[in-house]
Amino acid sequence: MKGSVAEEHLYLAFSHQHRDSILPLHTSISLFLLSYCDCKLFKVFLVPTGEDVGDQCVTKNLAGDLEVHLISRCQLPVVVQSCSLPAVVVKDDKFCRAGLSVVLRHIIQKTFEADPSKKDVLELLGFKKTCLKACAEVSQWTRLCEISIPLAVERFLTASPEHCQAIPPDILLLERKLGEPVRVHNDDKIRRQKLQQQKAGAKAAVPVLGKEATEESKTGKVHEHPPSSLELSVAFSKLLAQEAPEAISREAPHIRRTKTSDLPLLDHVFAEGLYFTVADLVLLPCIHQFLVSSKKQGKNLVNLPLISSWYRRVQEVPGVKKAAGKCNMELLQLPELMPAPEEQLQDSSSAPEELEEDNEDSHFIGGPRPTMTKLMENGIEAKFSPHPCPSWTLDWTSLPSAVSPGEGKMSRDRALRKQQQLNNLVAAVTKLAKPGDVIVDFCSGGGHVGIVLAYMMPSCQVVLIENKELSLIRAKDRSDELGLNNIWFIQANLDYFNGTFNIGVALHACGVATDMVIEHCLRARAAFVVSPCCYGFIQNTVKFKYPRSHQFKEILSYKEHMILCRFADQTAVQLPPERRLIGKQCMGLVDLDRAWAAEEHNYSVQVISMEPESCSPKNNMFVGIPT
Numbered sequence: 001m002k003g004s005v006a007e008e009h010l011y012l013a014f015s016h017q018h019r020d021s022i023l024p025l026h027t028s029i030s031l032f033l034l035s036y037c038d039c040k041l042f043k044v045f046l047v048p049t050g051e052d053v054g055d056q057c058v059t060k061n062l063a064g065d066l067e068v069h070l071i072s073r074c075q076l077p078v079v080v081q082s083c084s085l086p087a088v089v090v091k092d093d094k095f096c097r098a099g100l101s102v103v104l105r106h107i108i109q110k111t112f113e114a115d116p117s118k119k120d121v122l123e124l125l126g127f128k129k130t131c132l133k134a135c136a137e138v139s140q141w142t143r144l145c146e147i148s149i150p151l152a153v154e155r156f157l158t159a160s161p162e163h164c165q166a167i168p169p170d171i172l173l174l175e176r177k178l179g180e181p182v183r184v185h186n187d188d189k190i191r192r193q194k195l196q197q198q199k200a201g202a203k204a205a206v207p208v209l210g211k212e213a214t215e216e217s218k219t220g221k222v223h224e225h226p227p228s229s230l231e232l233s234v235a236f237s238k239l240l241a242q243e244a245p246e247a248i249s250r251e252a253p254h255i256r257r258t259k260t261s262d263l264p265l266l267d268h269v270f271a272e273g274l275y276f277t278v279a280d281l282v283l284l285p286c287i288h289q290f291l292v293s294s295k296k297q298g299k300n301l302v303n304l305p306l307i308s309s310w311y312r313r314v315q316e317v318p319g320v321k322k323a324a325g326k327c328n329m330e331l332l333q334l335p336e337l338m339p340a341p342e343e344q345l346q347d348s349s350s351a352p353e354e355l356e357e358d359n360e361d362s363h364f365i366g367g368p369r370p371t372m373t374k375l376m377e378n379g380i381e382a383k384f385s386p387h388p389c390p391s392w393t394l395d396w397t398s399l400p401s402a403v404s405p406g407e408g409k410m411s412r413d414r415a416l417r418k419q420q421q422l423n424n425l426v427a428a429v430t431k432l433a434k435p436g437d438v439i440v441d442f443c444s445g446g447g448h449v450g451i452v453l454a455y456m457m458p459s460c461q462v463v464l465i466e467n468k469e470l471s472l473i474r475a476k477d478r479s480d481e482l483g484l485n486n487i488w489f490i491q492a493n494l495d496y497f498n499g500t501f502n503i504g505v506a507l508h509a510c511g512v513a514t515d516m517v518i519e520h521c522l523r524a525r526a527a528f529v530v531s532p533c534c535y536g537f538i539q540n541t542v543k544f545k546y547p548r549s550h551q552f553k554e555i556l557s558y559k560e561h562m563i564l565c566r567f568a569d570q571t572a573v574q575l576p577p578e579r580r581l582i583g584k585q586c587m588g589l590v591d592l593d594r595a596w597a598a599e600e601h602n603y604s605v606q607v608i609s610m611e612p613e614s615c616s617p618k619n620n621m622f623v624g625i626p627t
Contacts, residue, residue, distance in 0.1 A: 013085040025150040037322035082499025097498035101132040124278040135493040178306035181265035182273040256446040368567040382588025385606035391425040402481040420615035427527040435459035437502040447475025454487040504528040511537030535568035548597035571617040
């Protein structure tokens with residue numbers, strides 16, 4: 001380890017111990033990853049959720065060879081107290097990473113930075129390093145791995161025997177996803193080799209499993225039927241940094257001529273497809289606890305042949321059994337299961353419908369006029385409140401360069417438009433804020449809004465929340481240059497921020513993110529100043545259904561509302577003026593629906609056009625105040 005690396009503190013929640021696992025499962029997952037990576041870079045703290053937890057019962061035989069410290073919630077750094085755990089913060093710093101996926105990805109990256117020889121650890125982040133990078137609010141897969149399955153297993157473990165007869169729907173959903181065809185980068189070549197293999201009536205050679213797996217095989221711990229399919233050969237070859245089976249590089253002429261649509265599909269080897277990723281390490285402690293509990297209850301796992309195969313296969317990955325041993329996870333040796341008859345799999349229909357988005361209305365033909373006319377016939381038209389201070393502007397020439405958005409890599413024209421956008425938001429926040437207020441800049445990106453607010457309002461505490469690490473690091477560098485002491489940085493999905501605040505602000509929150517920001521403000525009874533963006537990305541999600549307000553729901557269907565959203569994106573300057581005008585009206589209607597939905601929660605909400613309107617094609621702005 002490099003001596004110059006700053007000490008980082010990892011905070012994990014602790015509610016209670018269940019057999020060989022710590023609950024919540026997010027904590028067991030984090031400890032398991034640390035063991036798998038053999039990472040000692042973090043000082044680990046357990047934060048009990050109860051009051052009667054003693055040191056010994058927390059730390060004994062639970063964290064492997066890691067040194068674990070106990071700390072109460074009130075002793076946490078203030079920035080961490082605003083977040084759901086797990087969370088990581090550099091000691092005595094203002095930069096916090098919170099939420100399971102963000103923390104796990106950070107552990108992997110820091111492990112590789114400290115020891116670049118651990119390329120297998122970096123490979124856990126998957127193709128283009130995007131595994132579990134998309135936030136759970138918009139990614140069904142991240143939500144399933146990060147939230148749904150851990151919670152489902154925790155409920156299963158803690159339920160009374162009479163209430164845990166059925167397999168949790170989210171487990172059934174994972175089983176179904178493991179049966180879906182695999183799509184991987186450049187899979188055409190592998191699929192052609194699979195076709196050649198099938199025509200030859202032969203199977204690919206089994207790769208050597210490496211030193212650790214070889215040693216484990218001597219003790220009889222490796223599965224009796226080692227992997228023998230082409231997919232497994234490819235997967236384990238990459239996993240063990242071996243050459244892929246040589247035949248993959250040679251194809252017969254008739255194989256090369258086969259249409260892509262006629263090639264056989266690839267089967268899952270691991271959770272995300274062919275390759276072992278951090279998603280497998282997230283799921284293993286969860287599925288392990290579910291299987292152990294099911295076995296004790298005498299449950300038949302015939303409905304879960306793919307999960308059972310996956311569970312056996314993951315154990316063959318070098319390092320997994322060693323990490324499990326450190327964490328006192330006694331992995332089960334499951335028999336190979338045959339897929340159940342179709343009639344026995346009817347329970348899988350109980351998989352959560354909320355994760356199966358009905359997108360049949362997402363593709364449509366037609367313009368917005370019929371929908372707009374339908375609203376007009378019911379007395380609903382886009383309406384904008386007058387701008388409270390249209391000519392207000394910051395004196396940008398007198399501000400330090402690090403405050404200006406031009407400090408980033410953008411053109412002069414774009415920097416000017418960004419300054420104009422900031423004028424609007426800062427003016428609105430200035431009218432709302434008072435000394436001592438906490439102002440949260442949601443979806444902060446590089447901190448254009450938050451840094452200006454922190455600099456202009458030194459008596460307020462400003463919090464920047466952003467999921468993209470590099471953007472937030474750039475914001476912190478600008479803040480450090482300015483010497484700001486009233487600013488925090490939180491890399492997290494919005495749902496992992498649970499702090500109290502007075503004003504929420506967001507500049508061009510994309511699609512559903514606008515509704516997420518407004519919802520956070522409603523829950524906190526905070527005022528909000530929000531500029532929406534990317535209306536075309538709006539769609540029903542687990543948490544949000546459209547239209548939002550009672551008035552719009554009584555008139556428009558989901559499909560009709562989506563028509564407004566799609567055409568609200570057509571405001572680009574290069575479009576004909578009439579089309580831009582229709583786009584602006586659609587923007588106004590979509591945002592009127594959002595404003596009315598917020599007013600149902602006892603808010604006064606205005607929809608305002610930014611000044612000048614040319615500052616952005618997406619120039620609407622909400623100002624909401626609790627009444």
